Amino acid sequence: MSAGFLQRHPRRLASVLFSVMVMMALSLISSTTPAQSQSSRITEVVSPGGIKAWLVHDTTLPLIAMEVAFLGGAAQDPADKAGLASLTSSLLDEGAGDLDAVAFQSAIADHAIELRFDAGRDDLRGSLRTLSENRDKAFELLRLAVTQPRFDDEAVERIRAAQMAGLRRRSTEPNSIASERWFALAFPDHPYGRPVDGTLESVPRITRADIAGFAKRMLARSNLRVAVVGDIGAEELGLRLDAAFGALPADPELKPVAEVAPAGIGSVHVVELNVPQSVVTMGTVGLKRNDPDFIPSFVLNHILGGSAFSSRLFKEVREARGLAYSVYSYQVALDHVGLWFAGTATKNERAAESIALITDEFKRILDAGPSAEELKEAKSYLMGSYALRFDTSSKVAGQLLQIQLDQLGIDYVDRRNSLIEAVSLDDLKRVAKRLSDARNALVVVVGRPAGLSGG
Numbered sequence: 001m002s003a004g005f006l007q008r009h010p011r012r013l014a015s016v017l018f019s020v021m022v023m024m025a026l027s028l029i030s031s032t033t034p035a036q037s038q039s040s041r042i043t044e045v046v047s048p049g050g051i052k053a054w055l056v057h058d059t060t061l062p063l064i065a066m067e068v069a070f071l072g073g074a075a076q077d078p079a080d081k082a083g084l085a086s087l088t089s090s091l092l093d094e095g096a097g098d099l100d101a102v103a104f105q106s107a108i109a110d111h112a113i114e115l116r117f118d119a120g121r122d123d124l125r126g127s128l129r130t131l132s133e134n135r136d137k138a139f140e141l142l143r144l145a146v147t148q149p150r151f152d153d154e155a156v157e158r159i160r161a162a163q164m165a166g167l168r169r170r171s172t173e174p175n176s177i178a179s180e181r182w183f184a185l186a187f188p189d190h191p192y193g194r195p196v197d198g199t200l201e202s203v204p205r206i207t208r209a210d211i212a213g214f215a216k217r218m219l220a221r222s223n224l225r226v227a228v229v230g231d232i233g234a235e236e237l238g239l240r241l242d243a244a245f246g247a248l249p250a251d252p253e254l255k256p257v258a259e260v261a262p263a264g265i266g267s268v269h270v271v272e273l274n275v276p277q278s279v280v281t282m283g284t285v286g287l288k289r290n291d292p293d294f295i296p297s298f299v300l301n302h303i304l305g306g307s308a309f310s311s312r313l314f315k316e317v318r319e320a321r322g323l324a325y326s327v328y329s330y331q332v333a334l335d336h337v338g339l340w341f342a343g344t345a346t347k348n349e350r351a352a353e354s355i356a357l358i359t360d361e362f363k364r365i366l367d368a369g370p371s372a373e374e375l376k377e378a379k380s381y382l383m384g385s386y387a388l389r390f391d392t393s394s395k396v397a398g399q400l401l402q403i404q405l406d407q408l409g410i411d412y413v414d415r416r417n418s419l420i421e422a423v424s425l426d427d428l429k430r431v432a433k434r435l436s437d438a439r440n441a442l443v444v445v446v447g448r449p450a451g452l453s454g455g
Contacts, residue, residue, distance in 0.1 A: 045241070046238065049242040050221075051242060058229065064130050066129075066227070067228075067400070067401040070124045070252070074120065074191065084210055084214050085124055086118070086197045087160060087211060088214045089118050090118070092145045093141075094149075095149070095151075096145045108141060113141065114128070126146070146248065156211065174446040178343075181269065185267075185269060185442060186262035186442055191257055192334065192337065218254075222252065223252045224248070227398070227404065257335070267443070269443065273447055280443065282358060283442050284438040285340065287331070287333070294338075296423050301330065303370045303375070305328045313342065313358060321357070329342040340438055342441070351447065352451045362439060362441070363439045366436060370425070375428065379421060383420050
């Protein structure tokens with residue numbers, strides 16, 4: 001990558017510079033340090049203006065990492081303007097205050113700052129990374145982005161064009177097609193059924209007024225969650241929180257989002273695409289994150305398909321039969337529904353066989369449960385690997401933010417492994433009984449699967 005290219009593309013320059021910094025630093029918190037020892041270092045900071053944040057103060061390296069989230073996200077998009085949250089988030093750092101997009105991005109690049117925003121179904125998130133010596137400029141740019149975004153016409157149309165290009169690209173990607181079709185079928189009359197980035201029909205309908213109005217309704221203090229890691233003390237952070245976010249409205253204007261259950265369970269839908277492999281997405285009911293049985297279900301999923309090389313799905317689908325290179329299962333805990341997914345990609349002529357085998361494994365683990373040895377191995381892995389989630393400052397901040405969003409408590413890092421350790425075979429049997437409906441799934445297949453039809 002040439003120096004001239006980086007100079008012409010300040011975003012790439014900032015990203016490259018920050019990546020180099022992180023690689024040199026490796027981590028703020030060593031991956032060899034048990035994750036549990038870190039929670040004693042987590043401090044809840046309350047700013048003079050009442051804004052809360054979780055902080056891990058560490059001066060080992062001259063870096064600051066911040067993760068923020070505003071509750072709401074793409075679930076707040078109007079039904080006919082899907083993609084509004086995504087487009088808005090992408091524009092927050094495209095000019096703010098007196099700085100147009102070029103000036104704003106130049107300020108980021110000149111100070112080796114990383115600042116970005118993106119939207120999910122339930123929240124709009126931001127990430128800030130900076131050297132300690134550039135903290136004044138970094139927090140000022142953050143303040144401008146969230147309190148004085150410009151949404152200039154040039155930036156709106158440029159980012160809209162980029163979002164449209166991404167949608168066109170994903171319209172031919174089997175995995176993207178399968179995921180979007182699954183959510184559309186599962187939640188036909190619910191915000192979760194709409195793509196976060198919108199559609200080729202909805203994005204052109206979004207106006208600058210829509211974007212400005214969305215930001216005004218979404219960005220507020222009471223739905224803000226903040227996690228900070230690095231070379232900044234509690235008192236200073238409190239003052240900077242007020243400076244960055246204090247001008248925001250006290251409360252957002254969010255519309256209620258209904259609790260929902262996936263529709264179409266037990267049906268198979270085929271999306272014809274001329275590719276040599278069929279991509280399979282199978283989704284069914286799961287548990288929400290605040291469910292008392294979520295941890296046992298997490299362990300159960302690890303045994304079924306959460307482990308890359310030791311899960312039942314891996315052993316049966318790949319090792320025993322050679323049907324696919326990769327096969328997996330995972331949980332998705334959204335604010336208003338819990339889901340359990342499985343997925344694979346296999347030859348068109350073996351798609352039906354793969355689906356049947358995955359379904360049988362779901363049924364077998366729910367009917368008979370795992371063995372004592374499987375439970376022991378799952379606990380050992382899940383407990384031992386937890387520290388890997390904390391091996392960089394960015395990961396630490398991300399974990400602290402997610403723990404806040406999941407409302408697990410500031411001591412969760414201390415408690416998490418003991419919760420895993422406490423899971424018994426009886427717990428797994430109880431959870432399996434609760435998840436009995438997961439014997440059936442809503443299946444979406446993208447490709448030209450032999451012997452399958454539907455849709």
